[in-house]
Amino acid sequence: MPSLAQTPALCFDTLTWDFGTVAEAGGRVTHRFGFANRSGRPVVVTDVVATCGCTVPVYSKRPVLPGERSEIAVTFDPMNRPGRFDKAVSVFTSESGDPIRLRITGRVTPRERSVEELYPCDLGGGLRAAATSHAFGYVRHAQPQRSAIGLVNVSSEPIELTLRYGRQSGRLTASVPARLAAGERASFDFGYDLPAGCGVYGTLEDEIGLSVDGAPVADWIVVSGIAVDNPLLYSDNSAPKAEISENIVKFGPVKRSSGPSTKWISLRNTGECPLTVRAVESRVFGCTLRPGVRIAAGGEAQVGIRLTPSDCEYGVAVERIRIVTDDPERPMLTVRATAVIEQ
CATH class of the missing domain: 2.60.40.10 (Immunoglobulins)
Structure with missing residues (x-):
């Protein structure tokens, strides 16, 4: 009923x-x-x-x-x-x-998927891939990360595969079968392995290309991650904790002919032991915070977000500034900085 x-x-x-x-x-x-x-x-x-x-x-x-x-x-x-x-x-x-x-x-x-649906990226030369990018998220020291992207040879002939590299972090390992028979499916395997104490922090990004029978395919496969500390370095009760006073910094309309200006925010450590800044990444806007800065438990540091209008193109300038620390719970903070550059 x-x-x-x-x-x-x-x-x-x-x-x-x-x-x-x-x-x-x-x-x-x-x-x-x-x-x-x-x-x-x-x-x-x-x-x-x-x-x-x-x-x-x-x-x-x-x-x-x-x-x-x-x-x-x-x-x-x-x-x-x-x-x-x-x-x-x-x-x-x-x-x-x-x-x-x-x-x-x-x-x-589920219905049965076609080869084109399972491998939507046509790399050329009879080779198709399931994807052309992979983001690992956090890559923690002493915790290797591995993954794979599926490949298939849709041609009627065997093909030879080799790897080539574009941008490199120097930390990615990758492998691919040397040969794929007609119709054969395989995988492109890759991963990051950051040893404890290696000193690598922040953005990892690698471009890997494939060559089919010696001819480079058009698309790069982009692999990325954020290198951070191993959270096991701290116990639950004695760890640093990073907090930012503002996640958005707005400069508003600015004349391109005007001089540099700086807006200030605070990076606080509300944890039980000192906080260490591991990496700071910015390109459009400047940032006064530097890797290696230590903030005592309960303390804070002033962070200047700097805009130099003459370094920017006309129009909207937007950037997400990344701050990586040894906070085991939330190792990366982002600050969104914006400005409108006028004539």
């Missing part, structure tokens, strides 16, 4: 619907949530809002008279959404109060 969900005016037959198993290739599925107006006055459904674009509600704004029934049709599109789904729909009415919450659930069984 369906459960009844009561509101001051509307009574839905059910607030939830489980579609069960839905085939991704089977197309959209729809459930109609029926309801009745149990009040003594007309009620209008003014809006129905879904949590994502895969779920589309259809409803009427015609007043529902006392005793009348109506419905809200909720359609879910399973395409490219394999696995479990749980979607909410909020129903707003002419009655005051919180919206009525409807839910649809189910599980999508």
